Amino acid sequence: MPILQIEDVTKVYEGKVTHRALNQLTFEVEKGEFLAVMGPSGSGKSTLLNLISTIDRPTSGEIIFNDIKPQNLNSTELAFFRRRELGFVFQDFNLLPMLTVEENIVLPLTLDNQTVEVMEQRLASLAKKLDLTHFLQKRPNEISGGQAQRVAIARALIHEPSMILADEPTGNLDSNSSREVLELLSKINRERQATIIMVTHDPIAASFCDRVLFIKDGEFFNEIHRDDRRQTFFQRILNVLSLLGGGQVGDLSSIRLP
Amino acid sequence: MTFHQFAYRNVIRNIRIYAAFFMASFFSVFVFFIYSMLLFHPKIENGYLGNVPIFWMVIAEIILVVFSWFFIFYSMKAFLEARAKEFAILLHLGMDRQQLSRLVFLETMMIGAMSIILGILFGYSFSKFFFMIVREILLLDDLPLYFSFEPFLLTIAVYLSAFILVSLISVYFAPERRIIDLLYGPKTQEVSTLYTKRKAILGIVLIILGYVLSLLTTRTTMILFSICIPVLITVGTYFFFMDTIQYIVDRVKSRKNVYWKKSRMLSIAEQSITFKKNGKMFFVMAMVTTLAFLSIGLLATLSSYTSQYDKLNPLGLIYKGHIDNPLELRHISSLVAELEEQGLSYHLTRFTVLKQTSSFTNYEVEVFRESDINSLLFSYGYPMVRLSKGEGMFIPYSEESIKQLSNRTVHTVLLENKVPITIDQVYPEIIFPSSIISLNSIVISDEDFALLDRPYMGYPEEEPGYHLYTFDIPQWVEAADIGYKIQQVVAAESSKVEYSKEKYPLPYYFENAGLNYSFLLATYSLFTVVGLLVAAVFLLAAGSFIYFKIHTNLEVERKKFDVLRRMGISNKELKSLVTKHLMPQFFLPLGVALLHSLFAFFALQSILKNFANVSIAKEVVFSFLFLTIIELIYFMLIRWRYIAYVRE
Numbered sequence: 001m002p003i004l005q006i007e008d009v010t011k012v013y014e015g016k017v018t019h020r021a022l023n024q025l026t027f028e029v030e031k032g033e034f035l036a037v038m039g040p041s042g043s044g045k046s047t048l049l050n051l052i053s054t055i056d057r058p059t060s061g062e063i064i065f066n067d068i069k070p071q072n073l074n075s076t077e078l079a080f081f082r083r084r085e086l087g088f089v090f091q092d093f094n095l096l097p098m099l100t101v102e103e104n105i106v107l108p109l110t111l112d113n114q115t116v117e118v119m120e121q122r123l124a125s126l127a128k129k130l131d132l133t134h135f136l137q138k139r140p141n142e143i144s145g146g147q148a149q150r151v152a153i154a155r156a157l158i159h160e161p162s163m164i165l166a167d168e169p170t171g172n173l174d175s176n177s178s179r180e181v182l183e184l185l186s187k188i189n190r191e192r193q194a195t196i197i198m199v200t201h202d203p204i205a206a207s208f209c210d211r212v213l214f215i216k217d218g219e220f221f222n223e224i225h226r227d228d229r230r231q232t233f234f235q236r237i238l239n240v241l242s243l244l245g246g247g248q249v250g251d252l253s254s255i256r257l258p
Numbered sequence: 259m260t261f262h263q264f265a266y267r268n269v270i271r272n273i274r275i276y277a278a279f280f281m282a283s284f285f286s287v288f289v290f291f292i293y294s295m296l297l298f299h300p301k302i303e304n305g306y307l308g309n310v311p312i313f314w315m316v317i318a319e320i321i322l323v324v325f326s327w328f329f330i331f332y333s334m335k336a337f338l339e340a341r342a343k344e345f346a347i348l349l350h351l352g353m354d355r356q357q358l359s360r361l362v363f364l365e366t367m368m369i370g371a372m373s374i375i376l377g378i379l380f381g382y383s384f385s386k387f388f389f390m391i392v393r394e395i396l397l398l399d400d401l402p403l404y405f406s407f408e409p410f411l412l413t414i415a416v417y418l419s420a421f422i423l424v425s426l427i428s429v430y431f432a433p434e435r436r437i438i439d440l441l442y443g444p445k446t447q448e449v450s451t452l453y454t455k456r457k458a459i460l461g462i463v464l465i466i467l468g469y470v471l472s473l474l475t476t477r478t479t480m481i482l483f484s485i486c487i488p489v490l491i492t493v494g495t496y497f498f499f500m501d502t503i504q505y506i507v508d509r510v511k512s513r514k515n516v517y518w519k520k521s522r523m524l525s526i527a528e529q530s531i532t533f534k535k536n537g538k539m540f541f542v543m544a545m546v547t548t549l550a551f552l553s554i555g556l557l558a559t560l561s562s563y564t565s566q567y568d569k570l571n572p573l574g575l576i577y578k579g580h581i582d583n584p585l586e587l588r589h590i591s592s593l594v595a596e597l598e599e600q601g602l603s604y605h606l607t608r609f610t611v612l613k614q615t616s617s618f619t620n621y622e623v624e625v626f627r628e629s630d631i632n633s634l635l636f637s638y639g640y641p642m643v644r645l646s647k648g649e650g651m652f653i654p655y656s657e658e659s660i661k662q663l664s665n666r667t668v669h670t671v672l673l674e675n676k677v678p679i680t681i682d683q684v685y686p687e688i689i690f691p692s693s694i695i696s697l698n699s700i701v702i703s704d705e706d707f708a709l710l711d712r713p714y715m716g717y718p719e720e721e722p723g724y725h726l727y728t729f730d731i732p733q734w735v736e737a738a739d740i741g742y743k744i745q746q747v748v749a750a751e752s753s754k755v756e757y758s759k760e761k762y763p764l765p766y767y768f769e770n771a772g773l774n775y776s777f778l779l780a781t782y783s784l785f786t787v788v789g790l791l792v793a794a795v796f797l798l799a800a801g802s803f804i805y806f807k808i809h810t811n812l813e814v815e816r817k818k819f820d821v822l823r824r825m826g827i828s829n830k831e832l833k834s835l836v837t838k839h840l841m842p843q844f845f846l847p848l849g850v851a852l853l854h855s856l857f858a859f860f861a862l863q864s865i866l867k868n869f870a871n872v873s874i875a876k877e878v879v880f881s882f883l884f885l886t887i888i889e890l891i892y893f894m895l896i897r898w899r900y901i902a903y904v905r906e
Contacts, residue, residue, distance in 0.1 A: 075828065079823075079827055079829070081826070082825065082826030088821075088824050094817075096818060097531075098528055098530070099523070107524070108825055108826075110522075111521060111827055
């Protein structure tokens with residue numbers, strides 16, 4: 001039973017210049033899957049993420065989320081849908097500077113009007129698991145990038161959403177912090193059976209996933225599944241990427257190599 | 259494209275960004291110009307326009323200039339900050355600092371020139387309208403529109419130099435920031451919320467102390483307190499905005515049950531930052547708004563006093579003298595002669611008022627004769643008094659006293675002559691102004707009055723009574739210069755008595771209602787013309803400060819709301835979040851200002867009570883309400899734009 005079905009989704013931006021960002025894209029995401037979406041700049045990755053996160057509506061096609069069709073909800077219902085079903089991790093963390101780390105983490109719960117006991121209980125268990133305990137009282141500008149992203153992940157998890165959407169979560173991190181964050185994400189994926197969709201440029205990041213979906217110019221290009229060894233999976237991702245770049249196999253792709 | 263063209267296109271194509279700055283400059287030029295038109299009006303004689311000294315208007319104009327310079331400087335700073343990113347791109351492309359300064363200078367001059375030209379144009383076209391209002395206020399015959407170069411030159415000189423100086427200063431003294439910070443915004447937002455608990459408590463204590471003192475103000479302590487209270491309040495308010503609010507917010511934060519509720523967490527955390535960053539501005543705003551409130555409230559008070567003046571002072575001229583006053587005949591005949599000369603009709607009544615001791619209170623009581631009073635009442639056109647033997651009637655000294663005395667019955671004996679009197683009524687109108695008669699004045703019948711042979715017990719140490727001459731003049735306003743010489747002598751002696759607390763030495767006293775009224779009216783007109791200007795500019799500035807502050811932070815706010823929207827806040831919650839975010843910024847300074855001015859008016863009322871019996875509560879409430887509504891409209895407007903912007 002897929003948790004998310006994308007069916008023939010097309011998104012056209014009208015304006016002075018009409019731009020077709022997505023074109024009849026179709027795929028499914030299973031419950032508990034860790035999916036990476038890759039593609040060159042301008043391929044429609046961010047548009048896709050915006051559509052899934054329901055802050056944008058597709059021009060045609062359907063997105064079905066656990067039998068719910070977000071298109072049919074009004075804006076208030078959508079807000080409630082987002083706050084209960086989705087968790088977000090952003091490239092630049094987007095922690096609110098005036099709140100402390102712990103306040104940032106419990107923010108989704110306060111918005112949902114939960115009791116303080118629930119908040120504290122979940123905060124305590126998450127902080128322990130994600131190793132945040134010693135800087136809970138600090139402000140976002142007093143912690144490192146890797147710590148900030150872990151806080152952001154905690155914020156995305158605290159309301160126990162059915163799906164986590166990550167937009168380049170390692171884009172602003174050094175390689176050590178990146179690895180930590182990715183290992184954390186895959187651990188969460190394994191232990192909590194959390195469904196994660198991650199948009200990324202980074203083949204290393206993608207190699208932590210179960211499946212990698214490639215899109216190009218808004219259309220489905222290819223997908224590959226993970227095998228036993230991450231090393232070969234990484235190599236296969238690179239191969240697809242060089243294909244994606246338009247050149248021959250073996251060429252450097254248009255996107256960044258590690 | 260030349261450099262000048264670039265600057266020009268920057269302005270023309272970004273007119274929406276520049277609009278706020280332009281409007282602010284435009285409005286202050288507009289107001290300044292209109293007042294300069296008044297300042298150079300050919301109708302001004304010897305430094306007076308009507309009876310308003312121009313000197314005070316010059317002072318007001320100077321305040322306005324200083325304020326509008328500060329205001330332009332502030333808006334400029336906010337404006338440059340909002341455009342930091344744009345400048346960063348230019349610097350990144352290789353523009354040097356010199357060129358950037360020139361760009362800013364050119365742009366500012368373009369907007370400045372535009373606002374000066376339009377401000378003067380609009381100002382000139384509204385001058386006639388303004389003159390009509392001023393004419394009404396100052397009771398002038400006419401105040402024609404005129405054309406002369408002075409107001410134009412003054413306005414252009416003042417504002418051109420303001421724009422030049424401000425644009426140079428704000429660019430040269432802008433802190434040098436790294437391009438990378440400008441381009442991406444500073445990586446981290448400074449959010450330290452330092453405060454000291456001692457100052458926080460001190461702030462509250464000082465304000466409360468100021469309030470208590472203002473409640474205790476009386477006429478004797480007036481001068482000392484009027485220096486003390488503003489200092490206390492100013493310092494207290496400063497600490498209040500810098501420390502007390504932080505302290506309160508921190509206390510709230512430490513209680514998670516209150517703090518971690520819905521969107522409350524966000525708005526509370528935000529307030530502590532908003533107030534830390536802008537505490538000084540809010541302090542200035544609160545003080546400025548207090549000043550505006552005070553000037554408007556004072557205006558309302560004066561206007562109510564002026565309109566009630568006629569009722570409280572029903573007599574045109576009053577001459578009061580000792581029984582043996584040697585100058586009596588000379589003074590009265592000179593007053594009569596002056597009145598005849600001016601051709602003013604009058605009704606003269608002579609009273610002989612005797613002092614007696616009342617057995618009821620054991621104090622002195624001033625006794626009037628029925629036929630004397632009736633003669634005056636006849637000229638007023640009021641109903642006559644009819645008293646039979648043994649009856650008496652209170653003479654009221656204020657509106658309030660009519661109500662108080664109406665239910666009182668007093669059985670008393672005038673001790674010196676053993677005349678029993680029953681006083682059970684009060685005359686329902688004010689006959690004499692309160693400055694003339696004592697609080698204990700009664701009318702008795704002619705029969706009883708004739709029995710009062712023996713003088714007052716205190717005689718000869720104290721006067722046994724007095725003679726009172728009242729002139730009821732229908733056109734009393736025109737009688738302002740009758741008896742001017744007598745008035746001057748009296749005024750000189752009265753002011754001496756006021757300082758030395760000695761007994762009033764002259765055997766006579768004189769009051770001219772018309773003259774007093776003309777002084778009052780002059781003060782009133784001055785306050786109207788000057789106070790309205792100052793209040794308008796202050797209010798405008800206070801509002802604009804918030805606007806610019808919000809405008810500068812808009813980009814950061816937008817990003818924050820974008821995150822929140824993804825996390826799932828509904829439109830309704832977003833609106834309430836915005837409301838909670840903006841509300842304290844608008845209404846906390848306003849509320850503090852309201853409270854400050856409220857206590858200021860308490861003090862004023864208790865001072866006023868001593869020499870003029872006017873209640874100012876109604877006027878003050880009305881003017882406060884009016885200002886609050888203006889502020890509310892402004893708040894709704896800003897909120898509407900703000901929501902539209904962050905939802906984009």
